[in-house]
Amino acid sequence: MDRIKRQILQALLVGEVSVYELIDRQDASLNEFFEVFKELLRENIIEVDRGKVKLTKSGREIAKNLRNFGNYCCINCEGTGYVINKHFSEILRRYREIVKNRPEAVDVYDQGFISPEGIIRRVEFIHERGDLYGKIFVVGDDDLFSIAAALTDLPEKIFVVDIDERLVNFINNAAKEYGLRIEAMVYDVQQAFPEELRRKFDIFVTDPVETIPGLKLFFSRAVSTLKGVGSAGYFGITTLEASRRKWYEIEKMIYDMGFVITDMIRKFSVYPDDERNFFTFQEKLPIVKNLGVKSDYPWYKSTFFRIEAVKDPKPLVEGEMKIDEEVYKDEESWATPY
Amino acid sequence: MDRIKRQILQALLVGEVSVYELIDRQDASLNEFFEVFKELLRENIIEVDRGKVKLTKSGREIAKNLRNFGNYCCINCEGTGYVINKHFSEILRRYREIVKNRPEAVDVYDQGFISPEGIIRRVEFIHERGDLYGKIFVVGDDDLFSIAAALTDLPEKIFVVDIDERLVNFINNAAKEYGLRIEAMVYDVQQAFPEELRRKFDIFVTDPVETIPGLKLFFSRAVSTLKGVGSAGYFGITTLEASRRKWYEIEKMIYDMGFVITDMIRKFSVYPDDERNFFTFQEKLPIVKNLGVKSDYPWYKSTFFRIEAVKDPKPLVEGEMKIDEEVYKDEESWATPY
Numbered sequence: 001m002d003r004i005k006r007q008i009l010q011a012l013l014v015g016e017v018s019v020y021e022l023i024d025r026q027d028a029s030l031n032e033f034f035e036v037f038k039e040l041l042r043e044n045i046i047e048v049d050r051g052k053v054k055l056t057k058s059g060r061e062i063a064k065n066l067r068n069f070g071n072y073c074c075i076n077c078e079g080t081g082y083v084i085n086k087h088f089s090e091i092l093r094r095y096r097e098i099v100k101n102r103p104e105a106v107d108v109y110d111q112g113f114i115s116p117e118g119i120i121r122r123v124e125f126i127h128e129r130g131d132l133y134g135k136i137f138v139v140g141d142d143d144l145f146s147i148a149a150a151l152t153d154l155p156e157k158i159f160v161v162d163i164d165e166r167l168v169n170f171i172n173n174a175a176k177e178y179g180l181r182i183e184a185m186v187y188d189v190q191q192a193f194p195e196e197l198r199r200k201f202d203i204f205v206t207d208p209v210e211t212i213p214g215l216k217l218f219f220s221r222a223v224s225t226l227k228g229v230g231s232a233g234y235f236g237i238t239t240l241e242a243s244r245r246k247w248y249e250i251e252k253m254i255y256d257m258g259f260v261i262t263d264m265i266r267k268f269s270v271y272p273d274d275e276r277n278f279f280t281f282q283e284k285l286p287i288v289k290n291l292g293v294k295s296d297y298p299w300y301k302s303t304f305f306r307i308e309a310v311k312d313p314k315p316l317v318e319g320e321m322k323i324d325e326e327v328y329k330d331e332e333s334w335a336t337p338y
Numbered sequence: 339m340d341r342i343k344r345q346i347l348q349a350l351l352v353g354e355v356s357v358y359e360l361i362d363r364q365d366a367s368l369n370e371f372f373e374v375f376k377e378l379l380r381e382n383i384i385e386v387d388r389g390k391v392k393l394t395k396s397g398r399e400i401a402k403n404l405r406n407f408g409n410y411c412c413i414n415c416e417g418t419g420y421v422i423n424k425h426f427s428e429i430l431r432r433y434r435e436i437v438k439n440r441p442e443a444v445d446v447y448d449q450g451f452i453s454p455e456g457i458i459r460r461v462e463f464i465h466e467r468g469d470l471y472g473k474i475f476v477v478g479d480d481d482l483f484s485i486a487a488a489l490t491d492l493p494e495k496i497f498v499v500d501i502d503e504r505l506v507n508f509i510n511n512a513a514k515e516y517g518l519r520i521e522a523m524v525y526d527v528q529q530a531f532p533e534e535l536r537r538k539f540d541i542f543v544t545d546p547v548e549t550i551p552g553l554k555l556f557f558s559r560a561v562s563t564l565k566g567v568g569s570a571g572y573f574g575i576t577t578l579e580a581s582r583r584k585w586y587e588i589e590k591m592i593y594d595m596g597f598v599i600t601d602m603i604r605k606f607s608v609y610p611d612d613e614r615n616f617f618t619f620q621e622k623l624p625i626v627k628n629l630g631v632k633s634d635y636p637w638y639k640s641t642f643f644r645i646e647a648v649k650d651p652k653p654l655v656e657g658e659m660k661i662d663e664e665v666y667k668d669e670e671s672w673a674t675p676y
Contacts, residue, residue, distance in 0.1 A: 002568060006468035027467065027600070050535070067492060069425040072462045074415035081417040081603075087407040124410045129365065132345035133404070154405060230340060239600075246646045248598040255593065260586040262365070262577075264602035265419075310586045 004036050004064060005030045009055070012046065013068035016054045020297035023287075029243040030287045030334035051293035080268050082121045089108070094150045098174050100142060102275040103166040107337035108163045110209055110299070110328045111142045111164070112278035114236070114269040119148045121268065122234065126203070129306065131232055134202035137225040139189065139218055145205055146171060150180035161187035163220075185260045189217040190327065193224050194318040198213070201225040205234045209301070210241040212249055213325040220315035223257050228265065233259065236269050236302035241333050258311030265326070268304035284337035300335060342366045342374050344404060347393070350384065351406035354392045360624075367581040370674035389631035403622050406640035418606050420459045430458045433486045436512050440482060441504040441541070442614040445675035448547055448666045449480045449502070450616035452574070452607040456488045459606065460642065461488045464541070465490070467644065470568055473497070474539035475563040477527065477556055484509060485541055488518035496537070497558075499525035515582065527555040527617075528665065530658040531562050539563040545571045545640070550577040550587055552665040557654035569647045573596065574607050574640035579671050596649030606642035622675035638673060 001009075005038055007026040011017055017025075026228060040046045045059035053064060062218050073079040075323045085091055106112035126132045138160040138181060140144050144167075156182060162168050163327060171184040187194070208218035237250065254261060273279045273295060282288045282295055329336055339347075345364040349355055355363075361371055383397035393401060411417040422430055434454050443449035461481060463464055464470045474497040476484050482505075484496045496519060500506050502522045509522040523535055526531070543562055546556035575588065592599060609632060611617045620626045667674055 002451075006471060007466075010468060053532060065492075067465075068491070069462075069465060069490075070422050070423050072423045072466070074419050074421045076413060076414035077412035077419065079410050079419040080413065081419045082410050083412045085408050085410045087412060123405075126408065127348075127405075128345075128410070129349060130341040133344060152405070152407075154403075166643040182481065212606055232341075244598050244600065244646055245648050247600065248593070251589065251599060252593060255586070255590060260580065260582050261589060261602065262597065263604055264599065266601055266603075306349075310583050 001062075004032065005040065008040065009045070009063040010066050010068050011058070011225045012053065012055045013060070013063060013066060016052045017051050018297050019048065019291055020295050020299040021049050022053055023240070023299045024297065024301065027239055028242050029332050031332055032156060032243060034290055034334070037083075037101065040329070045319055050081065051291065053294065056243065069220050071088055078270070080121055080265065082124050084117060084120050084124075088120050088124060090125070091107055091148065091151045092116055095144075098147055098178060099144050102276060103164070103170055104281040105278045106164070107281045107284055108286070109164055110336050112271050113142045113144070114207075114302070116148075118269040119143055119145055119149065122205075123148050123152060125304070125306075126188050126205075126234060126332065127154070129158060129232070131203050135200060137197070137201040137222065139206040139222045140208070141171065141184070144171070146182045146184070147174055147180065149302060152177070155181065158182045159201070160184040163188045183261070190320065192321050193221055193318070197225050197330040199225070199227055201231070202227060207236045210237060211245070211326060211328065211330040212246065212335065215250060215314050215325045217321060217323075217327065219257065224311045224315045226309060226313045228312055229309050233305075233307045235286060235305050237305060238300070238302045240300065241335055246332060252311045253316060254307050256314070257316060258309055258314050259307040260310050261280070261305060262308050263304070263306035266302045268299040269301040269302045270298050273298055279336075281337055286334040286336075286338055290334075299335060339480055342370065343378065343513055345381070346374065347397070347401040348404050349389055349404050350391065350393045350397070351401060351404060354390045356635050357386065357389050357391050357427045358637040359483050359631055360391055361572065362635065362637045362639065365577055366543060367670050368446045368578050369670055372625065372628055372672070373592045374490060376671070379605070387458065389629065389634065390439060409514060409522050416455075416608070418603065420456060420462050422458050422462075425469070426458050429461070429489045430454055432489055433457065433482075434639070436485055436516060437482050440614060441502070441508055443616045444502070445616070445622055447502055447673050449483070450609050452545075452640075453610045454486075456607040457481055460543075461490060463642070463644075464543075465492070466469050466569070470539050474537070474540040475539040475544060475560065477544040477560045478546070479505060479509065479522070481545060482509070484522070485512055485518065488513070489521050493519065496520045497520040498522040501637065502528045516641060527559050527660065529662050531559055532657070535563050537563070537565055540565060541570045541572065545574045547666055548575060549666065549668040549671065550584065551661050553588060554591065554654050555561060555659060555661075555665065557591060557595065558655040561651045562653045562656075564647060564651045566650055567647050569651065571643075571645045572588070573643050575643060576638070577637065579673055584670060591654060592645050594652070595654060596647055596652050598648050599643060600646050601642070601644035603631045603642045605639040607640045608636050609638040619675055623670040624674075625675055628672075
């Protein structure tokens with residue numbers, strides 16, 4: 001039995017589990033998960049009724065050597081290792097207040113945003129690393145990370161580029177209204193990179209799309225902005241739309257750009273089922289279409305990476321690179337609207 | 339000001355801090371830390387008295403744009419994300435009972451062992467990944483991980499190799515006395531690898547030495563034992579004896595062996611200041627000699643890695659490779675006895 005099957009059966013030993021919670025209890029990408037799920041149904045190991053999954057009698061027999069030892073994920077910090085302390089609770093409160101009228105996520109740009117708590121934890125982590133000072137470049141800011149980071153009053157300057165004019169306007173207006181050191185500009189990563197932004201920043205932050213061509217573009221633009229050795233990048237990557245084989249390619253890209261991976265925290269960021277988030281157009285997502293039931297569990301999470309330049313940073317792409325659809329979609333993008 | 343200096347000054351904003359706690363609050367290797375520390379003293383930014391460090395008046399001026407926002411590391415799980423739940427508390431109790439007469443760490447093999455809680459968390463993490471079943475290969479087992487894992491009664495078989503006959507005997511005796519499915523054998527990673535152990539195991543677990551030649555040997559021996567694609571490796575690496583440049587080389591090795599890094603949890607394992615641990619010979623460690631004061635804080639921690647084969651695993655070294663001293667020592671091994 002392979003590991004992914006074991007993870008699924010282990011989870012089902014406690015009884016009936018939502019299929020979306022099962023997705024969260026295993027490490028395969030969505031399309032791989034769906035294959036295993038179909039196989040388990042076909043082999044009469046599991047049964048499913050309106051999105052609730054349980055072991056069949058023969059399934060219980062097959063799983064008899066597996067064990068579920070109960071929960072060992074820390075509920076105090078949601079398994080992230082970071083709590084929101086007194087100081088950051090106040091920043092969280094102000095952040096929530098500012099972003100409450102944020103533009104809704106739209107399907108055309110594959111948008112989606114992580115929870116406010118997740119954003120604050122990112123700021124804490126970057127602060128702990130000594131990286132919250134200086135100049136920060138943000139590529140794509142559906143998460144409105146720039147606002148949370150600026151509320152600490154530590155970054156010298158935050159510069160945001162985003163393809164979505166609504167977000168750029170929202171950020172620039174918030175910056176003006178609340179006196180935050182942020183500047184946002186409309187920019188599509190496919191365009192040639194503005195010369196004046198090169199080699200000016202200490203760190204970058206991004207939540208890239210997860211296709212290989214898209215990642216190449218996001219990383220290359222982000223890396224072009226960094227000053228040099230010691231500069232760092234922070235970003236989230238899922239296991240859901242990026243299989244382990246894709247991660248292998250991603251890690252090679254990071255190496256080739258001259259960066260070492262220093263951190264990789266699983267499920268650090270959660271995309272909440274919020275009325276302005278991408279769950280509103282979930283019926284367009286392949287995983288939802290294929291399962292035939294709507295989400296009832298916050299299953300979309302990402303691993304938080306930190307990378308640091310040990311050589312002069314080397315973007316993989318320079319100049320314009322038009323790839324359109326390919327930026328957003330490949331055979332693993334099962335949580336991206338089709 | 340570079341990031342490491344900022345991390346140190348950030349930590350000192352609360353007042354006097356032990357130099358060993360400072361080591362734990364920054365990301366540089368021990369030799370790099372010591373350089374920065376000397377520089378801060380020379381520039382009259384910090385002062386030190388019997389191992390206690392504080393900012394000078396001019397230091398406070400220089401640090402005036404930095405902020406310490408208080409602790410945001412989760413105390414409930416020690417920042418690891420994993421708690422020891424009811425089931426594992428019982429395993430921890432039995433593990434402690436069995437290992438209480440463990441052989442002391444000896445300097446000749448650069449031994450040292452992580453806390454019992456840290457070992458249990460490793461077992462939980464491996465279980466969560468669906469990797470605790472099947473055959474487990476352990477290269478070097480000062481931590482007595484094999485005993486904790488076997489106490490779950492899940493692994494089909496655990497095979498341990500260690501250079502230290504005392505440990506091998508201890509493990510084999512414990513296995514016999516408590517009916518655990520573990521077998522241990524004396525083996526030095528420099529020797530040619532036993533043919534009968536090749537391609538037989540599902541996962542490996544190791545805490546390698548941290549020199550590049552030593553890592554090559556540990557990884558190569560461990561990787562030789564794995565069955566193929568999907569097999570995984572678990573190990574700890576510090577930032578203290580392995581700089582970011584060394585990590586960059588390590589990540590390249592992992593890639594070249596055909597593995598993707600799937601997890602990397604900072605400070606997952608702590609080496610406690612226990613009377614049988616390597617702190618008993620701390621006066622032989624370069625960092626202690628250089629600082630001139632004994633440790634008063636559990637500063638030696640490691641990042642826990644998980645790697646998974648996406649190609650047929652390819653060891654970097656085959657056959658015998660005699661390198662002696664070089665296995666254990668390089669210019670970064672400042673927590674290794676000289």
